[in-house]
Amino acid sequence: MIKLGLTGSIAMGKSTVAAMFAANGVPVHDSDKAVHKAFLPVSPVFSEIARTFPKSWDRKSQTIDRQKLGQIVFSDAEKRTQLENILHPFVWEEQAAFTALHQKMGAPVILFDIPLLYETGADKRLDYVVVVTAPEFIQKQRAMRRPGMTHDKLAGILNSQMPDSEKCALADFIVHTGAGKAFSMREVKSILAILKDRHHA
Secondary structure, rough: OOEEEOOOOOOOOOOHHHHHHHHOOOEEEEEEHHHHOOOOOOOHHHHHHHHHHHHEOOOOOEEEOOHEEEEEEEOOOHHHHHHHHHHHHHHHHHHHHHHHEEEOOOOOOEEEEEEOOOOOOHHOOOOOEEEEOOOOOHHHHHHHHOOOOHHHHHHHHHHHHHHHHHHHHHEEEEEEEOOHHHHHHHHHHHHHHHHHHHHHH
16 A cells, blocks of 8 residues: 655645645545644543643633634744643544554555645655645745735744745656646646556556
8 A cells, every 4th residue: 555645835836736636546644633632622632632731721712722722822832742641642642553454454555645745754654745735926826815814924934834846856746836726736647657657557
């Protein structure tokens, strides 16, 4: 079974490309959704997050205020590392369970959608990596259309991510999203055709 990673900087069209792989029958694991799951009261790491970041705990609703937590960790590298040390092992376990399930089902290719793939060293656990890219002006236009986005916030996010050019240099495959969906879909299909040949080989 081929384990494929998918990544790309903010507003590059990664979710759209992940959906294209899914439309071509590839099971997709979304790391962002796994992180979301970690904040549910039933999650095994929920109480650890609440204990580690008491200021993010909303006593009235008995939930973790993700916006408050974001503000705490965004400007403090040490706190961000603390949160990552709780979340990353949880996400890895989710990924391992997903892999085991699809291995049993005999899937030839599975895909892991991981925003900070290279930054967290996830590429070492994968067979190939696909990087989603678009021209910088398109990326900025898309990002600025998101609710609550400001130029400062975007600059902060980009600074926390590996530059697009570095990701593209490390990638096994690249999908371009600046030339329309049909073009991107052709690239996705061609990647899958190459992987199918490798799988059979």
